[in-house]
Amino acid sequence: MTNQAPTGRPRVSPAASGRPTETVLRASGLRMNYGSTEVLKGVDLTARRGEVIALLGPNGAGKTTTIEILEGFRRRSAGDVEVLGSDPEHGDEEWRSRLGVVLQSWRDHAAWRARDLLHHFGRFYAPHSRPGRVRPHDTDELLALVGLTEQAGQRVKTLSGGQRRRLDVAIGVVGRPEVLFLDEPTAGFDPKARRDFHDLVFRLADEEDTTILLTTHDLDEAEKLADRILLLAGGAIVADGSADQLAGLVARDSEVVWTADGTRHVHSTDNPARHVAELYAVHGDGITDLKITRPSLEDVYMAMVQRHERGDAESAAAHFGENR
Numbered sequence: 001m002t003n004q005a006p007t008g009r010p011r012v013s014p015a016a017s018g019r020p021t022e023t024v025l026r027a028s029g030l031r032m033n034y035g036s037t038e039v040l041k042g043v044d045l046t047a048r049r050g051e052v053i054a055l056l057g058p059n060g061a062g063k064t065t066t067i068e069i070l071e072g073f074r075r076r077s078a079g080d081v082e083v084l085g086s087d088p089e090h091g092d093e094e095w096r097s098r099l100g101v102v103l104q105s106w107r108d109h110a111a112w113r114a115r116d117l118l119h120h121f122g123r124f125y126a127p128h129s130r131p132g133r134v135r136p137h138d139t140d141e142l143l144a145l146v147g148l149t150e151q152a153g154q155r156v157k158t159l160s161g162g163q164r165r166r167l168d169v170a171i172g173v174v175g176r177p178e179v180l181f182l183d184e185p186t187a188g189f190d191p192k193a194r195r196d197f198h199d200l201v202f203r204l205a206d207e208e209d210t211t212i213l214l215t216t217h218d219l220d221e222a223e224k225l226a227d228r229i230l231l232l233a234g235g236a237i238v239a240d241g242s243a244d245q246l247a248g249l250v251a252r253d254s255e256v257v258w259t260a261d262g263t264r265h266v267h268s269t270d271n272p273a274r275h276v277a278e279l280y281a282v283h284g285d286g287i288t289d290l291k292i293t294r295p296s297l298e299d300v301y302m303a304m305v306q307r308h309e310r311g312d313a314e315s316a317a318a319h320f321g322e323n324r
């Protein structure tokens with residue numbers, strides 16, 4: 001899949017680049033129970049080095065639970081998990097230094113000043129610095145990168161919600177992680193902060209080969225950022241692929257809209273390219289305002305989640321398998 005990187009140049013996903021890509025994260029048959037409630041019923045997922053993956057799913061689907069297990073913050077009930085060659089339950093300090101984490105919410109360190117806090121967290125990574133991955137990031141450079149230069153001397157408790165979230169992201173990347181987990185990183189971001197964050201994600205993936213697993217409820221964001229989208233529903237991954245691959249999962253025609261001789265027309269078709277060719281053969285330059293609308297990621301999301309809610313998650317997953 002080719003996404004649009006911040007500079008406007010196309011970003012080529014690691015899988016499509018032809019470069020050998022190492023699997024850095026793998027879960028198979030991952031299960032999690034909270035008491036008698038089974039939240040994860042056999043999650044299988046992988047991520048390659050430098051890949052950006054969006055984990056989507058309805059509220060309560062288990063996205064945070066999955067991420068916390070991969071980070072080593074939560075013990076799983078069953079299944080195999082490996083991140084950067086280690087089981088997260090037994091990851092040592094060296095292993096932890098290679099990860100970056102942005103939790104959904106945390107409200108400690110209110111009295112610290114933003115620059116001091118970032119510097120403090122950064123110091124943990126210094127012993128793990130090596131050629132090619134100098135750790136930590138320079139504090140002021142990173143503050144500039146997340147747009148907090150003016151707030152650098154402010155106490156955390158005086159930052160706005162969006163500014164606090166920018167600081168969370170800075171803390172997550174201060175150690176130049178090889179694998180970065182971001183749980184709803186852009187919640188509360190204004191449009192400029194959101195765009196800056198997207199630029200940062202592309203930069204980390206492209207220039208530092210960082211593998212990024214993020215959760216979001218913003219489907220446009222997922223489509224823009226992710227090489228691969230995973231949809232978690234009913235305790236399992238029911239769809240796994242690029243936005244284009246996922247669009248092929250819903251049996252919905254594309255819509256072709258055009259104007260000819262001053263009249264607007266709408267036509268649904270499973271082959272929009274052929275329809276457009278036929279239109280031009282008939283009307284030539286008489287066609288104006290041509291637009292083709294494919295099923296959107298939102299259509300796929302709603303269809304898959306509704307299938308799951310009808311108790312059809314397993315067949316949805318099987319259907320996807322046939323389409324890969």
Ligand SMILES: Nc1ncnc2c1ncn2[C@@H]1O[C@H](COP(=O)(O)OP(=O)(O)OP(=O)(O)O)[C@@H](O)[C@H]1O
Nearest residue numbers: 034035039057058059060061062063064065066104
């Ligand atoms: N510590 C816990 N103890 C008991 N139940 C929990 C615990 N943490 C989460 N749950 C339950 O597990 C389910 C999955 O929660 P989780 O936070 O992983 O979902 P999510 O997909 O991240 O949701 P959201 O999109 O709302 O953030 C929910 O039903 C939640 O109530």
